[in-house]
Amino acid sequence: MSDSRRIAIVPARNEEGAIGQVVGEIRVFDPGLDVLVIDDGSADRTSELAAAAGATVVRLPFNLGIGGAVQTGFMYALAHGYELAVRLDGDGQHDPSELPKLIEPVLRGDADIVVGSRFAAAGDSYRPPLARRAGIRFFAGIVSLLVRQRVTDTTSGFQALNAKGIRLFADDYPHDYPEVEATVMVVKHRLRLLEVPVLMREREHGSSSITALRSAYYVLKVTLALMVGVFRRKAVPARDA
């Protein structure tokens, strides 16, 4: 693929049913890709099975939540001098064979962060429940306005980043339900964001952390966070200014 040092960051909480296969598939896809699993306070065998499949495992002593776990991964990548990072979920929904679509624009220098979108392609193959789809559309609309660029999937954790992106997310990453805010943050820091269509699989093991009840809280919380972000906009200095 290329000689750059590259790492796969995989946040996982209670994913013993999937994590071994996820790590194995990533390594088959690209043996030169180091796999880092951040076990976020799992109560099951996630850590053991990830390590047995060949991943390096960072085991957080208690549950930090997805934002803290992902930021831990980027801090590791920064500290170890990785030039390229990909991020995939530990539940098997992100198919490593789709990774070239994410990585190639980064290697070509066309973007600092590439996000795999479930909704950018014509004829969706992945259909989340209606309420969730509505939430995703809602955020896509707001975020597109804020970043003055059309984005269709602001909740995707399927991404590739160059060293600039790794540094940004190691320094600062939103908490709770982080991807929507992170999308705005990237553009505010003048990093180039590109969305590419990808196929995503259905979850086969365990259950999604985003239940129907949590969705309402999600929409409210993230909308408030985005508004705070808008008002903070000019107070946040650009990194490269």
Ligand SMILES: Nc1nc2c(ncn2[C@@H]2O[C@H](COP(=O)(O)OP(=O)(O)O)[C@@H](O)[C@H]2O)c(=O)[nH]1
């Ligand atoms: N680190 C960490 N990962 C989590 C947490 N909750 C979920 N995840 C992981 O984040 C990824 C996406 O979560 P998931 O529940 O599948 O969300 P969905 O795909 O949007 O339904 C999976 O790899 C989960 O294991 C958490 O509290 N901490």
Ligand SMILES: [Mg+2]
């Ligand atoms: Mg999932």
